[in-house]
Every structure is written in C-alpha cells, then in structure tokens.
Amino acid sequence: MPDSASTQPATTTAAPAEEHWPAPAAQQPVRARISLPGSKSVTNRALVLAALSATPCVVRRPLVSRDSELMVGALRALGIGVAEVPSEDPAVPDLSITPAALGGPADINVGNAGTVMRFVPPLAALAAGDVHFDGDPRARERPIDELVNALRALGADIDDSGREALPLTIRGTGAVHGGEVTLDASGSSQFVSALLLSGARFTQGVHIRHEGPPVPSQPHLDMTVEMLRAVGVTVTTGENWWKVEPGPISASELTVEPDLSNAAPFLAAALVSKGEVTVQGWPEHTTQAGDALRELFTRMGGEVFRSGADDTDLTLRGTGAIHGITADLRDVGELTPTIAAVAALADSPSRLTGIAHLRRHETDRIAALATEINRLGGDVEELPDGLVIRPRPLHGGVFHSYDDHRMATSGAVIGLAVPGVEVENIATTRKTLPDFPGLWSEVLA
Incomplete structure (x- = not known):
C-alpha cells in the first residue's frame, strides 16, 4: 500500500x-x-463487516486514502480477498471483498489510523496464527490499552511485553469465546466499536459495559450499531452498555456516504x-x-x-x-x-x-x-x-x-x-x- x-x-x-x-x-x-x-469512518467499518460476512460483498463508493489503504492491506494480510471492480465513477473503483478463513502469520502496518489499530486486532484474535501489529511512531503513543485488556478478558492471547500499546502480537487460535467485559472507553469510542464489529463472530457474542467518564464521539457508536443491524446482526444498547448476539454477518452490498x-x-x-x-x-x-x-x-x-x-x-x-x-x-x-x-x-x-x-x-x-x-x-x-x-x-x-x-x-x-x-x-x-x-x-x- x-x-x-x-x-x-x-x-x-x-x-x-x-x-x-x-x-x-x-x-x-x-x-x-x-x-x-467517501467517509473514512463508514469505509473502514464496511470493510471489516465485509471481511467477516458469510457471503462476498461489494463496498461501493469507498474512500481511497491512506487510512482506507491501510485497512485494505490489513485485511489482505489476514487472507481476505480485496479486488477493485468497475463503478459508476471510473476514478473511484468499488471494492469486491471475498471472505476467507482468517490466518497468520501476518504483519500489519496500522500507520496512524485509529480505525486500523483498533478495529483489526479483534479480527486477528479470530485468526489462526500470529499477527504482529506496528505503525507510525505516533501510533505507539495512542491509547489501545483498554482494548488490549478487554480482548484478553474475552479470551485473546496478546503479547505486548507489558506495554498495553503497539507494537504487539496477537496469537490467534481461530476463535474468541467472548462474553461480558467491562472497560473505560472515555479515551476513544473506537474501543467499543472494535469489539462490536467482530462480536457476532465470538462464540458467545459480546456484552460491553463502560465504566468511567462519558464516552466521546457518540455518533460513531451510533454508526457502528446501525451498520451492524443493516447486515443482520442483533444489537441491543442501553446507558453505557452494548450487546451483540453471536450469529452470521450477511453483507452483499454496502454503500459509503460522502x-x-x-x-x-x-x-x-x-x-x-x-x-x-x-x-x-x-x-x-x-x-x-x-x-x-x-x-x-x-x-x-x-x-x-x-x-x-x-x-x-x-x-x-x-x-x-x-x-x-x-x-x-x-x-x-x-x-x-x-x-x-x-x-x-x-x-x-x-x-x-x-x-x-x-x-x-x-x-x-x-x-x-x-x-x-x-x-x-x-x-x-x-x-x-x-x-x-x-x-x-x-x-x-x-x-x-x-x-x-x-x-x-x-x-x-x-x-x-x-x-x-x-x-x-x-x-x-x-x-x-x-x-x-x-x-x-x-x-x-
């Protein structure tokens, strides 16, 4: 990329x-x-959902930028097929996503993309094999500690040498048992979105509770919930909690807003x-x-x-x-x-x-x-x-x-x-x- x-x-x-x-x-x-x-936030959520779908999916009008290219690179590294296909706008091809069994070993460069450094680790926990994450110097300073600890509590094996930050390696076993987890998402709503996006593929789904100062960026959480429901995932929410039931993700076509x-x-x-x-x-x-x-x-x-x-x-x-x-x-x-x-x-x-x-x-x-x-x-x-x-x-x-x-x-x-x-x-x-x-x-x- x-x-x-x-x-x-x-x-x-x-x-x-x-x-x-x-x-x-x-x-x-x-x-x-x-x-x-296209929207970066919608594009990268759509790419994750398409990668986890039970069927091939076309992402229409995706953003073409460094952040979206990093997400595409991460999915390809995990074994997902991503190909450009003709679109209504010849300058911006659509993306055809072919799901596959997630696997390692893989090296993933997150750059300084918050969506990549936070949304992809839960996918990597579902992969079979080691997946190593690193990125730009600033990425090593950005918070992912709450996400790392939450994934561990849900059954993931993560080696970060005690840093709770990048670089780190997720030793995927092909499954995550999931269940209930409590975290402090006041540093980034992406901690919650990351677990919700992959949660339907966890054996027990995921039930997230937030404890701490108010979670910022509520519209982004609403976006995640709305997009999950659009692909057939059962999501319930309340004050400072979100729950995704285990089950298939069925995405055939996702269109990205400006x-x-x-x-x-x-x-x-x-x-x-x-x-x-x-x-x-x-x-x-x-x-x-x-x-x-x-x-x-x-x-x-x-x-x-x-x-x-x-x-x-x-x-x-x-x-x-x-x-x-x-x-x-x-x-x-x-x-x-x-x-x-x-x-x-x-x-x-x-x-x-x-x-x-x-x-x-x-x-x-x-x-x-x-x-x-x-x-x-x-x-x-x-x-x-x-x-x-x-x-x-x-x-x-x-x-x-x-x-x-x-x-x-x-x-x-x-x-x-x-x-x-x-x-x-x-x-x-x-x-x-x-x-x-x-x-x-x-x-x-």
Missing part, C-alpha cells in the same frame, strides 16, 4: 521550508459546488469569505459527526439550507458575520480544528470544551491548535478539556500540521483570511482526502 506522511506528537520539529504550502487567500467570495470522497467531516473546511470557506458552497449528496439521515456542522456553522453566522434536486445537497452561505461560539464538542471532536480556525477569525470569543480525548489523537490537537494560532498572533488559552479563543488580528507565518490532517486543513481555513500563511506538510491531508490541495484550489477558483 502507498505510504504517505507519518504522524508525530505535538513536539515534532518543523518540516523543511520547501515542504510548506502557501495557503491561498480568498480574493473574492468563494462560490463552489463540490462532491466529496465524508461530512471533510466538508468542514469547505463550508468554512463560504463562512469566512462571505461566499456560498454546496456539498452534493448530503444524506437526509446520517450518523456521521459531520452532520453537526449545519447547526454549529449556523450559530457562527452562516445560513445553511437544503438545495438541489429533491433537496439532496447542502448549501452554506456566508453572511459576512462570524460569531464566536460556546460549544461542548465531546460528540463531534473531529470538527474541533476547523471550528477553532473559524473561531480565531470571529467577532467574539469562543469556548470549546468536552474534547480532552483530542490530546491523544493524531497529535495533541488542543496544544497544537493553541500553539499554531498563537504563533500567528492569536490569543488562545488551553483548558484541560478544550480551548478558549479570543480573536485578535492575525498575521502570516508557518502553520505546523504535526502530521495531522485536520490541523493542516485548519491552517488552510485561516489562510483564506490571513495572507502569508504557509501550511507545513499539507500532504498529510491524504490520510482522509486523496487530493485536498487540488480540491481546495478548485473551490477557490
């Missing part, structure tokens, strides 16, 4: 000057109509430039966290409305006003970098909370956002679980990405209104967007 930028903690050094990308300033209101690539979280910088472009941007194919019903952009950007001064034939598109119109916001972003933390970028350009302060878990994402996003906005002349204060952003006139300079795709796109948003911003390592956006610079240039044109 292609291997693009690795990810480092927030203390990473800057990239060489030649890697800096001059963020285009908006010379006029941005007016564009865009079609976004990635609504990746709509954030493009809708922000309309808000910041007093323009108008339309995203095609915005689902009427969705579990994606990005759907919250409609409400958040309306509160920040935009006008958001359905558009297009049969109201299948979503349009944001900038009114010329950008307001600060007080918001608990616990459920939609991935939107924080873009919301923070817009908040830095607003007419009043913002307070973003509920996002302590972002400190252990691709980088410490709370520290990174404060550092980079302040580097451009801003006034951002870190909170234990968020940010206070007091708008000030900003100036040009280098905006470091810390090899974090959402940091890079937030720098591009600031660059719309602040001439002279240069984003370090814009290529890291390939983690979830195949060609962000190209699409950004088209939108601004």
Whole structure:
C-alpha cells in the first residue's frame, strides 16, 4: 500500500521550508459546488463487516486514502480477498471483498489510523496464527490499552511485553469465546466499536459495559450499531452498555456516504469569505459527526439550507458575520480544528470544551491548535478539556500540521483570511482526502 506522511506528537520539529504550502487567500467570495470522497469512518467499518460476512460483498463508493489503504492491506494480510471492480465513477473503483478463513502469520502496518489499530486486532484474535501489529511512531503513543485488556478478558492471547500499546502480537487460535467485559472507553469510542464489529463472530457474542467518564464521539457508536443491524446482526444498547448476539454477518452490498467531516473546511470557506458552497449528496439521515456542522456553522453566522434536486445537497452561505461560539464538542471532536480556525477569525470569543480525548489523537490537537494560532498572533488559552479563543488580528507565518490532517486543513481555513500563511506538510491531508490541495484550489477558483 502507498505510504504517505507519518504522524508525530505535538513536539515534532518543523518540516523543511520547501515542504510548506502557501495557503491561498480568498480574493473574492468563494462560490463552489463540490462532491466529496467517501467517509473514512463508514469505509473502514464496511470493510471489516465485509471481511467477516458469510457471503462476498461489494463496498461501493469507498474512500481511497491512506487510512482506507491501510485497512485494505490489513485485511489482505489476514487472507481476505480485496479486488477493485468497475463503478459508476471510473476514478473511484468499488471494492469486491471475498471472505476467507482468517490466518497468520501476518504483519500489519496500522500507520496512524485509529480505525486500523483498533478495529483489526479483534479480527486477528479470530485468526489462526500470529499477527504482529506496528505503525507510525505516533501510533505507539495512542491509547489501545483498554482494548488490549478487554480482548484478553474475552479470551485473546496478546503479547505486548507489558506495554498495553503497539507494537504487539496477537496469537490467534481461530476463535474468541467472548462474553461480558467491562472497560473505560472515555479515551476513544473506537474501543467499543472494535469489539462490536467482530462480536457476532465470538462464540458467545459480546456484552460491553463502560465504566468511567462519558464516552466521546457518540455518533460513531451510533454508526457502528446501525451498520451492524443493516447486515443482520442483533444489537441491543442501553446507558453505557452494548450487546451483540453471536450469529452470521450477511453483507452483499454496502454503500459509503460522502465524508461530512471533510466538508468542514469547505463550508468554512463560504463562512469566512462571505461566499456560498454546496456539498452534493448530503444524506437526509446520517450518523456521521459531520452532520453537526449545519447547526454549529449556523450559530457562527452562516445560513445553511437544503438545495438541489429533491433537496439532496447542502448549501452554506456566508453572511459576512462570524460569531464566536460556546460549544461542548465531546460528540463531534473531529470538527474541533476547523471550528477553532473559524473561531480565531470571529467577532467574539469562543469556548470549546468536552474534547480532552483530542490530546491523544493524531497529535495533541488542543496544544497544537493553541500553539499554531498563537504563533500567528492569536490569543488562545488551553483548558484541560478544550480551548478558549479570543480573536485578535492575525498575521502570516508557518502553520505546523504535526502530521495531522485536520490541523493542516485548519491552517488552510485561516489562510483564506490571513495572507502569508504557509501550511507545513499539507500532504498529510491524504490520510482522509486523496487530493485536498487540488480540491481546495478548485473551490477557490
């Protein structure tokens, strides 16, 4: 699989000057109509379910990015057949998945993809043979301890030399007995999703109980449950518990929605430039966290409305006003970098909370956002679980990405209104967007 930028903690050094990308300033209101690539979250869940299905499956309109390629590579390493097949869009082939007996030995590179480092170990526990996991340097610092301990409690044999982190080896026996398990999922909802996605293949299914601070990213848990039910899995849920009954998974065709979280910088472009941007194919019903952009950007001064034939598109119109916001972003933390970028350009302060878990994402996003906005002349204060952003006139300079795709796109948003911003390592956006610079240039044109 292609291997693009690795990810480092927030203390990473800057990239060489030649890697800096001059963020285009908006010379006029941005007016564009865009079609976004598929959702990374849906794509990688669909690939896991297809791999565990009792029948072959076609995943339609999948995302093609580093994270999805890493997932495909992991499935192939475990013996699953994955082949490209023609689709309605010649530029984006569909994926035909042929299930097979999972087996090792295998070496799996998770890169810095949270879905791969967390969703694939339960599959590996179902495999016969040793499966070794490792990834980018930052991946070794990201939390998987609760998942590792939960898998052990459910019957998996894991050798991590006591680290409860990558690298590790799962010594698969071909089965996992499953049953009840308690964990603390406050660090990542993916701990729960990982066990739910494979749970129907555990001998006793799985019954997960969460104990600890609130679980973040509730929409992603809703996504997992909804997708499991769509392929015939019996799932019941309650307050801080989820249960999957043992049984077959029957997936023949899974269609991926556009990635609504990746709509954030493009809708922000309309808000910041007093323009108008339309995203095609915005689902009427969705579990994606990005759907919250409609409400958040309306509160920040935009006008958001359905558009297009049969109201299948979503349009944001900038009114010329950008307001600060007080918001608990616990459920939609991935939107924080873009919301923070817009908040830095607003007419009043913002307070973003509920996002302590972002400190252990691709980088410490709370520290990174404060550092980079302040580097451009801003006034951002870190909170234990968020940010206070007091708008000030900003100036040009280098905006470091810390090899974090959402940091890079937030720098591009600031660059719309602040001439002279240069984003370090814009290529890291390939983690979830195949060609962000190209699409950004088209939108601004």
